[in-house]
Every structure is written in C-alpha cells, then in structure tokens.
Amino acid sequence: MESQRTFLFIGLLLVSFLLFTEWQKENNQPKADTSATQTVTSPSQTASNADVPTSSTGLPAQTTHVDRQVITVKTDVLAVKIDTKGGDIVEAKLLKHMEKHGSDVPYLLLGEFDGKQYVSQSGLVGLNGPDAAAQGRPVYTSDKSEYTLTGDELVVPLHFVDDKGVQFTKTFTFKANNYDVGVRYDVNNPTDAPIQVQLYTQIKRTVQDKGSMVDQTYLGATYGTSEEPYEKYSFKKMAEANLNKTTQGGYIAFIQHYFVSAWVPDQTTNNLIYSAVRNGQGIIGVKADPVNIAAGDNAALTAQYYMGPKDTKTLEAIHPDLHLTVDYGWLWFISLPLLSLLKFLYSVIGNWGVSIIAITIVVKSLLYPLTKAQYTSMAKMRMLQPKMQALKERFGDDRQKFGQAMMELYRKEQVNPMGGCFPLLLQMPIFLALFYVFLESTELRHAEFGLWLTDLSSKDPYFVLPILFGASMFLTQKLQPTTVTDPMQQKMMTWMPVIFSVFFLWFPSGLVLYWLVSNLISIAQMLFIYRGMEKKGLKVRG
Structure with missing residues (x-):
C-alpha cells in the first residue's frame, strides 16, 4: 500500500522538522562580547542594594x-x-x-x-x-x-x-x-x-x-x-x-x-x-x-x-x-546510555566523527530485526498490489465490501498493513535521543572529524553532508520502485529528498553524519533483505 509509504515519509519529515526547530532554538544564543576586558567602574555593572534580598518581603532602596x-x-x-x-x-x-x-x-x-x-x-x-x-x-x-x-x-x-x-x-x-x-x-x-x-x-x-x-x-x-x-x-x-x-x-x-x-x-x-x-x-x-x-x-x-x-x-x-x-528532554533515559556508549567508542577510537559512525553501526545492528520487519512488510504490501487492484475493479464503489475483502486478503497472505510503520516509529525515539546528545553534550562542542568537518556541533560549512543525505534518500526511492499513480503523491515523493536536504542544511554536522551513515546502512540492509526474499522466489522489486 503506497499510502503506507507516504505515511512513513511524512513521519520522517515531521520528526526532522521538530529536530530542526529544536536545533534552531538551542543554537541561537546571545553572542558574548569577546573584546578586551573592561574594568568595573560604575555600580550599574554589579549589584546595587536594590538587588539584595532581605529578611522581609521588601527590598532596600538603592544607595x-x-x-x-x-x-x-x-x-x-x-x-x-x-x-x-x-x-x-x-x-x-x-x-x-x-x-x-x-x-x-x-x-x-x-x-x-x-x-x-x-x-x-x-x-x-x-x-x-x-x-x-x-x-x-x-x-x-x-x-x-x-x-x-x-x-x-x-x-x-x-x-x-x-x-x-x-x-x-x-x-x-x-x-x-x-x-x-x-x-x-x-x-x-x-x-x-x-x-x-x-x-x-x-x-x-x-x-x-x-x-x-x-x-x-x-x-x-x-x-x-x-x-x-x-x-x-x-x-x-x-x-x-x-x-x-x-x-x-x-x-x-x-x-x-x-x-x-x-x-x-x-x-x-x-x-x-x-x-x-x-x-x-x-x-x-x-x-x-x-x-x-x-x-x-x-x-x-x-x-x-x-x-x-x-x-x-x-x-x-x-x-x-x-x-x-x-x-536531554523527555527521552533522557535513552540519551544517557547513548552518550555513555559514544564516550566509550571515543575512548577507543579517539575521533568523534568516527565514533559517530561506529555508534550508528551499533544502533543499526541492534535495530536490524525491526528494519527487516519494516522492509519485509513493505515488500509484501507491494506484491499484493495486483490483487488489491483486482479487488477494486471487482467491488467498484462498494467501500464496505472492498474493505472486508481487503482485510481477508491481508489475513490470508499473513500481511500486517501497518507492519512497515511500527518498526520505523519505534526507531524515532532513538533519533530524537541522539539529537539531544549532540545538542547538549559539551564533549561534542568544536569536536573535529577531519577534512572540512572541523566542528561536529555546527552545520556543515559546505553542505556536503546534507546533499549526500538527499542523494541517499533519492537512491532509496530508486531501489524501491513505486506504483503510485496519484500526481500529488508522485510530486511529494520526488521532492522529499530535496526537502530533507534543505532541512538538514542547518543541522549540526554530527547529527547529519549519523543520519547519512544510517541511511547508507539501511540501503545495504534493504538490498540484503530483498535478495534473501528473491532467493525464495518472491519478486519484491520491479
């Protein structure tokens, strides 16, 4: 069901927008005056008696x-x-x-x-x-x-x-x-x-x-x-x-x-x-x-x-x-273990960028069962498209009979129509928790990776990572051929990589690095899962 796929992308877009909003909120701090230090010469620079609390409810007058x-x-x-x-x-x-x-x-x-x-x-x-x-x-x-x-x-x-x-x-x-x-x-x-x-x-x-x-x-x-x-x-x-x-x-x-x-x-x-x-x-x-x-x-x-x-x-x-x-927000119970893991990886590797790549591999490996369930469900849903189209032609505008027949088809084929959604939604808290790790962890402030990435807590100065992330999304779409015929959905799917790339332009480069590597690993896992299904005689692509 292509509406399921659309729902997944909308969910990703929503989460990314929330992340973007939070990053902008936290990243726009008042700039300190780093000019030569001034000598305090006037009482306006420190406290007057008007600032001093007393035992009573009043405040003494300024002297x-x-x-x-x-x-x-x-x-x-x-x-x-x-x-x-x-x-x-x-x-x-x-x-x-x-x-x-x-x-x-x-x-x-x-x-x-x-x-x-x-x-x-x-x-x-x-x-x-x-x-x-x-x-x-x-x-x-x-x-x-x-x-x-x-x-x-x-x-x-x-x-x-x-x-x-x-x-x-x-x-x-x-x-x-x-x-x-x-x-x-x-x-x-x-x-x-x-x-x-x-x-x-x-x-x-x-x-x-x-x-x-x-x-x-x-x-x-x-x-x-x-x-x-x-x-x-x-x-x-x-x-x-x-x-x-x-x-x-x-x-x-x-x-x-x-x-x-x-x-x-x-x-x-x-x-x-x-x-x-x-x-x-x-x-x-x-x-x-x-x-x-x-x-x-x-x-x-x-x-x-x-x-x-x-x-x-x-x-x-x-x-x-x-x-x-x-x-670390309401997901602190996830953020703290992830931070501990990231610090441990850094103590072994000695580079925060490589440590981010390493923690991405660890997280994606742990989430592989969910990823497999997600792609398997989406592949099965695509394989049911011809039968779904036949049901539409058979029942026409009778929505009640079409719905009953569709649920019977799902039961017979042992397919959960939401099976591709829930695994992705379960992964979202980890993405959000990592966002707060990158946002709040002082260790990542001005942390270097290499080449042009000299500060993983700030945006990519040349926007290389956001562009690569958009390309990885585009590649994912190509590897998952769509049968969408609705023009609006087609346009949305086409522009999705561009929209995400624009959102990611202002993200901390460390977080974009995580998403990029995660996307690349997801592509590799998807190809591996689909190849296994095709070996069993199931045509899941094309």
Missing part, C-alpha cells in the same frame, strides 16, 4: 556609589573578576573553551554581553548583615589585586569590618582543574550584643527578549528542591510571579547551550528559593535561614558556586540533581 576595585583570579581553567563591593563575581572566562572554533579567545560565561549583564552574587542580609545596611553593600579589602593558582588550591580572602566592629571575612576557594568555587563567610562578633545574619546567593542576568522563530531559545533559570529535582523558571515566569519555594538543600542555576552556572547552598539547612525582576534583570537566588551569633562568638556560613560546561559527572558530584541541567 549612592562607593568606590571599589576589581580583583583578578586566574586558575588553569578560569579567569575570574571579583568586585570588592559585595564580593560579586562579575566576569568569568573559561580558559579551556574557546569562543569560536580555531580561535584563542576564551569563552566569556559571566560578564557583559553587548550591553547585557550576567553576574553571580552573594552576601549577608538579616538584622545585622552588611549587605542590608543602610549605607549600601560592603566594600571589602583584599591583600592583593591579582591571584594566580600555582598549586592545587587557591584561597582569595576579602575582609570587612562594620561600624560596630563585627568582622566579616568572605573567602573564595578555587581548585585546580575545577569550575566550582567554594564560598565561605566567617563572622566574628566581638561586641557585647548578639547579632543575626542570613546568607543569600543569587544569579542575575539581563532579561532576554524573544525575537523571531529561530530565536525562541530557552536561556533562563532552573532550580531544584527536595520534591522537584529539576524545574525551569523562565524570564516570562519571573515577570509573572516571584518564585517562593522553601526546601532543605536545593540549588538554583542559569542554563544555556553547553554551559551552566549554579549556586548550591548548604544541603543540611532550610533554604528559600526566590526570584525577582528588577530594572530589566532577572534574578534567581537562595536564602538560608537566619543565623544567630552570640556576643563574643563566631560562625561560618558556606555555599558552592559552579560556572562551567555541562558535564554530567561533575555536576552530579556537586549536587545529586544538578546534572539534570544537562537537559
């Missing part, structure tokens, strides 16, 4: 500007700038991830993006927190203006003493080959009265406007609680309602293509996850319970901040649910 300096910190993987006003991380470059393939400009994760802002903030509010003081956020002092990691660990302490003599030390701890930073507040209360402080950690990013269809990317906040391990909270949701979730532990994050920044508070304490939109800035944060410090006593408050690539193992080690920010 006047206080001079401060910017401290630079360099490790083997990070180049960070910390503003001494508030001790915020106002810039972070990832030294092992370049802005573009082949360039020597590190990827700018936090900082200024063509007038847009992305910073990480933390502080102490509460009754006696310095970040809630009327005079504005504290300006810390530092022993040095530049810190460089020379061993396994680098400690960057900042100091502040309030007008009552309470001593605050905010310490950043960086480790070699690590993108997560420990943040610790040591509070010493030498006064004769108790004080109360409350730790908050938050991420602030300029609200991103939605543009054309290809700009409909999810670039926004996520959070996790003890009951909700992973939830997205977009800029739109922030504008509609402030997030207010109480949980033990938890985390908050901002995610984007390939990278994430996240605050993980003390998991033993109760925390409030909140959001706000202030002056065009979307904020998501975590606020711990107040801590009371007796006169003459001291206390320590801690949190952990991650700023780097979406590496599932690293993120899971920081928080058991943080790896969910590597969003």
